[in-house]
Every structure is written in C-alpha cells, then in structure tokens.
Amino acid sequence: MRITVKLIGPFIQAFGFSEKELDVPSGTTADSVLDLVAVDRSRPKIVTRNGRAVAPGEELRQGDRLVISPIYSGG
Amino acid sequence: MNGWTGHILRVDLTSKTFKKETFTEEFALKWIGGRGFAAKILYDELKPGIDPLGPENKFIVALGPIAGIPAPNTGKAVVAGKSPMTGGYGDGNLGTRVAEHLRKAGYDALIVEGKADRPTMLYIEDDKVEFLPADAVWGQGTYETNDWIYAKYGKGVGVINIGQAGENLVRYAVVRSLEGRAGGRTGMGAVMGSKLLKAVVVKGSKPIPQADAAGMKKAGHDDLREVHRIDKETGWSIQSTNGVLAWCNEVAALPVRNFRKTHHPDAWKVDGERLNDARIATYGCPNCTMRCGITIHDDEGRESELDYENIGLLGPNLEIFDLPEVGALNYLCDDYGIDTMSGGCVLSFYADAIEHGAATGDYRFGDAAGSKKLLGMIARREGEIGDLLAEGTLRAALKFGRGSEAYAMQVKGLEVAAYNCKFIPGMALAFGVSPIGAHHKESWVITFELKSTSRESYGREKAQKVIELQRIRGGLFEYIVACRFPWIEVGWDLENYPKYFNLVSGLNWTLDDFWTVSDRIYSLIKLFWLREYPQTDRKLDYPPAVWFDPANADTEGPIAGKVLEYDKYDGLLQHYYDIRGYDKRGIPTRATLERLGLAEEARAAEKFGSLT
Numbered sequence: 006m007r008i009t010v011k012l013i014g015p016f017i018q019a020f021g022f023s024e025k026e027l028d029v030p031s032g033t034t035a036d037s038v039l040d041l042v043a044v045d046r047s048r049p050k051i052v053t054r055n056g057r058a059v060a061p062g063e064e065l066r067q068g069d070r071l072v073i074s075p076i077y078s079g080g
Numbered sequence: 081m082n083g084w085t086g087h088i089l090r091v092d093l094t095s096k097t098f099k100k101e102t103f104t105e106e107f108a109l110k111w112i113g114g115r116g117f118a119a120k121i122l123y124d125e126l127k128p129g130i131d132p133l134g135p136e137n138k139f140i141v142a143l144g145p146i147a148g149i150p151a152p153n154t155g156k157a158v159v160a161g162k163s164p165m166t167g168g169y170g171d172g173n174l175g176t177r178v179a180e181h182l183r184k185a186g187y188d189a190l191i192v193e194g195k196a197d198r199p200t201m202l203y204i205e206d207d208k209v210e211f212l213p214a215d216a217v218w219g220q221g222t223y224e225t226n227d228w229i230y231a232k233y234g235k236g237v238g239v240i241n242i243g244q245a246g247e248n249l250v251r252y253a254v255v256r257s258l259e260g261r262a263g264g265r266t267g268m269g270a271v272m273g274s275k276l277l278k279a280v281v282v283k284g285s286k287p288i289p290q291a292d293a294a295g296m297k298k299a300g301h302d303d304l305r306e307v308h309r310i311d312k313e314t315g316w317s318i319q320s321t322n323g324v325l326a327w328c329n330e331v332a333a334l335p336v337r338n339f340r341k342t343h344h345p346d347a348w349k350v351d352g353e354r355l356n357d358a359r360i361a362t363y364g365c366p367n368c369t370m371r372c373g374i375t376i377h378d379d380e381g382r383e384s385e386l387d388y389e390n391i392g393l394l395g396p397n398l399e400i401f402d403l404p405e406v407g408a409l410n411y412l413c414d415d416y417g418i419d420t421m422s423g424g425c426v427l428s429f430y431a432d433a434i435e436h437g438a439a440t441g442d443y444r445f446g447d448a449a450g451s452k453k454l455l456g457m458i459a460r461r462e463g464e465i466g467d468l469l470a471e472g473t474l475r476a477a478l479k480f481g482r483g484s485e486a487y488a489m490q491v492k493g494l495e496v497a498a499y500n501c502k503f504i505p506g507m508a509l510a511f512g513v514s515p516i517g518a519h520h521k522e523s524w525v526i527t528f529e530l531k532s533t534s535r536e537s538y539g540r541e542k543a544q545k546v547i548e549l550q551r552i553r554g555g556l557f558e559y560i561v562a563c564r565f566p567w568i569e570v571g572w573d574l575e576n577y578p579k580y581f582n583l584v585s586g587l588n589w590t591l592d593d594f595w596t597v598s599d600r601i602y603s604l605i606k607l608f609w610l611r612e613y614p615q616t617d618r619k620l621d622y623p624p625a626v627w628f629d630p631a632n633a634d635t636e637g638p639i640a641g642k643v644l645e646y647d648k649y650d651g652l653l654q655h656y657y658d659i660r661g662y663d664k665r666g667i668p669t670r671a672t673l674e675r676l677g678l679a680e681e682a683r684a685a686e687k688f689g690s691l692t
Binding site: 014057072074077 | 315326331332569
C-alpha cells in the first residue's frame with residue numbers, strides 16, 4: 006500500500022527530505038515507518054496520522070498521511 | 081541589594097521633571113521585576129476608570145534581575161499600562177537594548193506620567209534625563225525614526241519608539257525596537273502616542289549590582305555558547321517559529337479566512353521551508369542565542385522580518401499565499417507600528433463582515449493590494465472605515481452589528497494569535513484565561529493536547545497544564561525578563577533560571593518559590609480587571625462564539641463536523657478556577673488572595689467590586 010510521509014521544520018534538513026511517498030506492506034505500523042525513513046528516535050517528536058495523534062503500534066492504511074514533527078511550543 | 085539597582089526612574093512629561101525613587105527589598109522579593117513590578121505599580125497608582133489614552137494613564141518599562149546581563153536571551157523589556165484595547169491590565173515584552181542600558185543607567189523600571197506639550201523624545205543617560213523635541217520624526221514610521229535616532233547617538237544605544245499608528249492612537253499600536261522587534265500589542269504604542277512620546281533613548285554605563293558577578297559572567301557566557309550549540313544541533317533556527325505553520329496546517333489548527341477554515345492546500349507556499357529559502361538576513365534580540373527574525377525581501381524589495389504569528393495572520397488568515405506580499409503587509413505593520421496579530425485579525429474580520437452582509441466595501445479575502453491600503457488607512461485613522469478598524473475587532477463589531485461579534489476573533493477585546501482553536505479545547509482555554517486578552521505567550525498547550533491527552537478531552541489535566549505553563553511563560557519569563565525560547569524550543573533546563581537569579585541576588589531560590597510569585601501576579605492582575613469591570617463574570621474568559629458554532633465546523637479533514645461545546649468548555653473553565661482558587665466569576669477568593677500575600681490589595685479592590 007502507498008502512504009505519504011511528511012517531515013516538519015528542521016527534521017527536513019536532519020533526515021534529508023520534506024515529503025515522500027512510500028510503498029509499504031499492509032500491517033505496517035506508524036512506529037515502524039520511523040525506521041523506514043531513518044528518523045532519529047532520540048529526537049523529541051510528535052507523529053500524526055491524517056491530522057490526528059497516532060499510537061506507535063497503530064496499523065496504517067492505504068493513502069494515509071504520516072506527519073513527523075519536532076515538538077513545537079508556540080514560540 | 082544585589083540583583084536589583086534598587087531604583088525606579090519616574091518621569092512627568094507634563095512638568096518635564098523626573099525623580100529617582102528607591103524601592104525596598106520587600107517589594108523586590110514580592111514582585112521580582114518586569115510584569116510583577118508593572119502590575120503592582122499600575123494597581124497601586126492608577127485610579128480605576130481612567131481613560132487609557134488620557135494623561136492619567138502611565139507607561140511603564142520594567143526589567144528583571146537578569147535583564148541585560150549576558151546570559152541566554154536576556155535582552156528583553158516589559159512595557160505596560162492600562163490597555164486601550166481591553167480597558168484592563170495591558171503589557172507585552174520586546175527585545176531591545178533598553179534592557180541593558182536602563183539597568184546600566186541605574187534603574188530597574190521607568191514610569192512615564194502625564195502628557196508632553198509637543199512631540200517628545202526622552203533621552204536618559206545615567207543620571208541625566210532630557211526632554212527633547214521629536215517634531216522632526218512625528219508622522220514618520222518606526223524605521224525612519226530609528227535611523228534618525230541612530231544618526232544622533234549611534235546604533236549602540238537602547239531605543240524604543242512608535243510609528244504613525246501609535247501617534248494616531250490606533251488601539252493596537254505597538255512599541256518597536258531594533259530591526260523588527262515589537263511588543264505591547266495591548267496598545268502600549270498608543271499609550272506612548274497619547275503622551276506625545278515618540279521615543280525613549282537610553283544609554284547607561286554603570287555596573288549592574290550582582291552578588292557574584294564573576295560567577296554570573298562565567299555561567300552566562302558558557303550558557304550563551306551552549307544554547308547556541310544546542311540550537312545548531314536541533315536546527316530550530318532553520319525555520320524558526322514558522323516551522324510550526326506546516327504542522328498547524330496538518331492538524332487543522334491554522335487560521336484561514338478569518339479562522340473559518342483550519343487548513344489550506346496552498347499553505348505550503350508560506351511555510352518555514354519557503355521562508356528559509358527566501359531568507360536574506362537573520363536578526364535577533366540582544367544576548368540572543370537562537371535568532372528568530374528571518375528576513376526576506378518583500379514585494380517592493382524592502383527588508384521584512386517575519387515570524388509565524390505575522391505570517392499566519394497576514395497570510396493564510398487573509399487567504400494571501402504569496403510570501404513577498406505577506407512580507408509587505410508585515411513591513412507596513414512594523415513601520416506604522418501596528419500589531420501584526422491584531423492587524424491581521426482586523427483585516428480578516430472586515431472581509432468576513434462584508435461577506436456576511438454586516439459591512440460594506442470592496443475588500444475581499446486574498447486582496448493584498450487592498451490589505452496594504454487598509455493598513456495605511458488604519459495607521460492614519462483615515463476615513464470612516466480606517467478610523468473604525470483602528471478600534472479593533474470588538475468595537476468594529478459593535479458598530480457593524482448583525483451578529484458580527486461572533487466572528488470578531490478576540491477575547492476581552494484583544495485579538496487571538498495564530499492558532500485556530502475551533503476544536504482545541506485546552507488552547508481555547510489558554511486564550512480565554514490569558515490575563516491581558518487572547519495571547520499565546522501565556523500558555524501554549526496544543527502539542528500537549530495532541531500528544532499527551534486526547535484532543536476531545538475537556539479534562540482537568542488540560543486546565544492544570546495551562547496553569548503550569550502560565551506560571552512559567554506568563555510568570556517567570558515575564559518578571560525575571562528573559563526570552564522563553566531557549567527553554568521552550570530547544571529544551572534549555574528551566575533550573576538554569578533560578579541559577580542565574582541566585583548568582584545575581586545572592587539568594588537561594590528554587591523554582592517552587594517562583595511559582596508563588598507567578599500566582600500572586602496573576603491574581604493581582606485579576607483584581608485590576610475586577611476594579612475596572614465590577615460586574616465581571618466568567619463570560620469574559622470565553623473564546624469567540626464562532627468556535628462553538630456547528631455551522632462553522634470543518635466539512636472535511638481531521639476535525640470534520642467538530643467544534644467546541646459550551647457546556648464542556650464551561651466545565652474546563654471551572655477546573656481552571658478550582659485549581660487556581662478563583663470564584664465562579666473567575667476572581668480570586670479572599671482565601672486565595674491572603675495565601676498569596678495580597679490581603680492589602682484585596683481590601684483596595686473591595687471598594688470597587690465584591691470578593692467571595
């Protein structure tokens with residue numbers, strides 16, 4: 006299935022892309038995508054799926070949009 | 081008294097006199113500085129009911145014990161007075177060399193009273209105070225005024241000034257400094273203008289009293305380097321505050337079309353990536369370790385220093401997605417001395433009111449040229465509409481009628497910042513209970529709401545988090561007077577701030593000691609509001625009605641069909657009051673006031689409004 010992964014803010018420079026589509030097997034979890042796109046797990050982050058916070062073990066679906074962002078604090 | 085100069089400079093513009101006053105150690109320890117000093121002075125000295133744009137109001141510049149001392153992000157000052165926007169307590173902070181110079185001149189605060197008989201520039205150099213004519217720049221923008229001052233005194237002096245908006249008493253006129261710094265969106269620029277005070281220039285040369293100056297110097301310099309290193313490591317400054325725009329768009333929190341929509345497919349055109357790509361320079365405040373002022377060329381080739389709030393409210397909120405055009409609107413606001421947040425909300429409200437038949441005119445969303453023209457009309461109070469929009473959204477809505485108050489995006493008369501809380505209950509509460517009207521600087525809980533709790537929740541944990549953040553952001557950083565960014569954006573340990581405070585004061589305070597001070601200041605500000613609005617009730621702490629309107633719900637996206645719910649919001653508000661020790665109107669109870677050492681202030685308040 007095809008999903009879209011978008012990085013926010015300095016993660017773009019840190020992990021080398023802004024947005025990309027990935028073909029992943031069904032059953033892929035939100036958490037496992039972090040490894041697929043080589044996001045440093047030690048960086049504080051918030052991950053959303055289709056605009057809503059996602060649990061790490063949540064299975065993704067065809068067409069999902071996963072956004073990985075640093076934890077902004079509103080300036 | 082180490083940590084403080086122990087002196088306040090009081091200036092009377094009417095009589096062109098000044099005096100150096102001394103304050104006690106008890107006053108210093110109870111109120112610390114910045115917002116604490118300002119709130120206490122205004123509470124004690126202002127008669128309730130005075131015209132905020134009359135000579136009885138006072139304009140205060142207040143600093144904290146670490147202000148101006150080299151350490152992470154200490155180049156900031158608080159400006160305060162009774163707010164022309166809200167009629168309540170008003171303040172704001174801005175980066176300025178005044179922070180260092182006023183302290184070195186020997187003062188922890190400046191109180192300006194009365195009204196000059198002609199446009200005036202106040203010049204302070206150590207013990208000298210001069211009342212100089214400013215006719216040459218009256219009617220000019222803040223950039224030209226700054227250049228005029230720099231030509232006289234050099235770029236190293238501390239300067240705050242106002243543009244045409246402040247001169248013409250636009251109620252959301254700000255105080256400006258440096259390249260793109262602004263503060264006091266509660267109308268402090270208009271308070272200066274009402275006194276014919278065009279600028280304050282400060283040059284100081286005395287040492288700031290410190291208990292352990294060598295220790296502070298080492299800690300300050302080491303930490304300046306370390307925070308800078310952490311910022312480079314995390315990359316926060318690459319997109320600066322505007323990194324959050326893309327995220328807000330993804331999670332349906334972006335203000336679009338006067339907050340009617342929460343996201344937009346063209347938002348990427350003005351996001352942090354595009355801003356970084358367009359960067360021509362970066363500016364920051366004195367002692368800054370992580371400069372946030374990303375500067376671009378606007379559509380007329382001028383330098384415009386942008387951050388998220390400017391872009392969010394002058395861009396997507398007006399459905400303008402061309403970065404140089406947004407830059408031009410921001411440049412004009414900065415030059416006129418108009419608050420970019422209220423300015424953006426006023427324009428979007430006007431377009432919305434026209435669209436809903438409450439107002440007439442040819443202004444529309446997406447109209448960059450029309451927006452530029454209107455900003456000029458507002459700054460000059462030109463024509464009926466320029467004059468009305470200079471009053472802010474609430475007063476304009478009362479004039480327009482036809483239910484337009486519901487989508488005047490303000491709380492207590494002050495426009496909301498660039499977070500669309502159509503379905504973010506905790507952040508809506510943060511706007512609702514901000515002590516100066518809607519402002520994000522007091523508390524920002526969106527990521528907490530999405531990451532650590534559920535967006536749907538109206539639970540006590542959200543009220544608790546709002547208070548926790550208020551104690552730090554609206555409390556500690558506003559009275560110790562330093563920028564919150566090192567702590568909040570790159571994780572600089574909060575324990576560093578008592579460390580700095582103890583080095584300069586010789587005391588041994590912990591963070592818990594500071595939280596009591598924070599609560600005391602918040603409660604005193606509540607008493608200020610009670611005196612001005614004796615019939616106050618909890619509705620004053622409600623966000624704009626349109627966020628509760630099912631007809632305004634998103635039709636697609638992450639929060640489709642969802643809006644805030646009145647009963648649940650009221651329950652969340654009650655959690656906030658319960659934790660704070662406030663009554664059902666949102667006023668601190670007698671017991672709370674006594675616990676916080678405010679018995680005397682409570683007695684003063686009871687002459688005007690009741691306490692429970």
